[in-house]
Amino acid sequence: MIPALQTTFPASSATFGNVAPIESDLITTQRETIAALSEKIQKFSEQHILLGSSTPQTFTRITPQQSSFQEKIFTSLVSLKIAVSQYAMHLSSDERHRIFDQLDFVINIDDWHEDDNLPSPQSFQNFLKWMIYSKYFRWTSIGVSDEGNILVAWKTDRVLLTANFASPENVRWTAQITSGSGETGHTVGKCPLRLFAEQALFYLRPGDNNGGS
Numbered sequence: 569m570i571p572a573l574q575t576t577f578p579a580s581s582a583t584f585g586n587v588a589p590i591e592s593d594l595i596t597t598q599r600e601t602i603a604a605l606s607e608k609i610q611k612f613s614e615q616h617i618l619l620g621s622s623t624p625q626t627f628t629r630i631t632p633q634q635s636s637f638q639e640k641i642f643t644s645l646v647s648l649k650i651a652v653s654q655y656a657m658h659l660s661s662d663e664r665h666r667i668f669d670q671l672d673f674v675i676n677i678d679d680w681h682e683d684d685n686l687p688s689p690q691s692f693q694n695f696l697k698w699m700i701y702s703k704y705f706r707w708t709s710i711g712v713s714d715e716g717n718i719l720v721a722w723k724t725d726r727v728l729l730t731a732n733f734a735s736p737e738n739v740r741w742t743a744q745i746t747s748g749s750g751e752t753g754h755t756v757g758k759c760p761l762r763l764f765a766e767q768a769l770f771y772l773r774p775g776d777n778n779g780g781s
Contacts, residue, residue: 637682644686645675651693658700670710685716692718694733694761701765704772727771731764739764743771 635643648671652664659667675687695718699705704722711719713732722729726748731741741764743755759767 637680638677640686641675641677641680645671647689648675648687648692651689651696655693655696655700659696659705663705667710674710674712685712685714687712687718688716691716691733691735694718694736694739695720697736698731698733698739698761698765698768701762702769704769706772722768722772724772729768729771731768733761736761741768745771 649668652659652667656664680686695710699707706722707720708723709721711721713719715734718733720731720733726746728744729741730743731739733739737760738758739761740758741756743757745753745755747753757767
């Protein structure tokens with residue numbers, strides 16, 4: 569609400585220095601004019617917005633509707649597939665389709681709840697970069713952590729390796745190693761992305777750190 573633009577004047581005439589007296593009827597007229605103008609401005613401000621024109625225009629504020637949960641799931645899936653396309657030159661056609669199939673299996677409306685953290689595109693890109701750095705593409709499964717980070721597992725005859733691609737500086741991994749006699753050992757580590765590309769090959773391709781598909 570705009571306060572009334574009114575000024576209280578005395579009913580009698582007033583004299584300021586050498587200025588001639590202002591007649592009381594003139595003051596009354598000015599007061600009434602200001603009050604009427606104030607009322608018009610107040611009503612106008614409640615109903616219209618005037619933009620550099622003598623013609624008033626009424627604007628309605630549009631509040632964007634929140635996307636449905638199904639739309640959020642679809643958008644999340646598309647964003648990850650776009651990330652794969654961005655690295656397409658480093659991935660074979662078969663590998664791209666294999667990743668797409670796994671994403672379709674993991675990210676679907678039936679297995680997610682509205683309060684779940686959807687997969688992080690940045691975390692997924694870290695996994696794609698890891699494959700490019702290591703040149704190792706034989707992952708076993710892809711999942712998503714409670715925080716939305718990408719989880720990946722690799723399995724060979726002797727090793728089960730898992731990784732959480734939290735950030736380029738923070739890849740958390742575990743390795744379970746089984747000896748030829750059946751003994752089992754566990755290793756846990758945390759390292760930057762590029763170093764993990766080397767560290768993982770120590771377990772996945774022992775004696776051959778040059779990678780390979």
